[in-house]
Amino acid sequence: xxxxxxxxxxxxxxxDGTIIKDVNYxxxxxxxxxxxxxxxxxxxxxxxxxxxxVVSNQSGVGRGYFTKDFxxxxxxxxxxxxEGLIEKFYFCPHTPEDNCLCRKPKTGMIDxxxxxxxxxxxxxxxxGDKESDVELGINAGIxxxxxxxxxxxxxxxxxxxxxxxxxLYEVAKWICQKGSTE
Ligand SMILES: [Mg+2]
Ligand SMILES: [Zn+2]
Numbered sequence: 173x174x175x176x177x178x179x180x181x182x183x184x185x186x187x188d189g190t191i192i193k194d195v196n197y198x199x200x201x202x203x204x205x206x207x208x209x210x211x212x213x214x215x216x217x218x219x220x221x222x223x224x225x226v227v228s229n230q231s232g233v234g235r236g237y238f239t240k241d242f243x244x245x246x247x248x249x250x251x252x253x254x255e256g257l258i259e260k261f262y263f264c265p266h267t268p269e270d271n272c273l274c275r276k277p278k279t280g281m282i283d284x285x286x287x288x289x290x291x292x293x294x295x296x297x298x299x300g301d302k303e304s305d306v307e308l309g310i311n312a313g314i315x316x317x318x319x320x321x322x323x324x325x326x327x328x329x330x331x332x333x334x335x336x337x338x339x340l341y342e343v344a345k346w347i348c349q350k351g352s353t354e
Pocket of ligand 1: 186187188189190194300301302322
């Protein structure tokens, strides 16, 4: 692997409560609602050279609430709304009882992305609104950041996250500033 390939950096993003409103098992396309400052945040991260990769637990599939195809359709619509800013959407369709290797805070989805895009984990971040997202980062060896959208405000006092911000644009400013001084 040459030096240039090692420079690939990414921000791994939770979906529900981080990019879109968490409506508790989204099962209708018309319920997709992008949260405030998300588009601005993603644009800034993109400009700073980060690949944007969504990693989402969608146990609603395993529970029979909606199909995998619905999740694919959701992601196509969402990325259209976001003008293609997301490089790749990964999701875990399993329930906790399935004991799979991809359900967050397990690292299966990140491991796959790291291999596929040759991502340098030291230069990358995980962003989400739950402690399981923070634990995902810790388990993967990637700096975790909590946003207080979604469920984040409930746990901001006790999180193990490296930093806590009110929205994705604040996250993006911090990451870009940090990245530029490294
Ligand atoms: Mg979430
Ligand atoms: Zn899974």
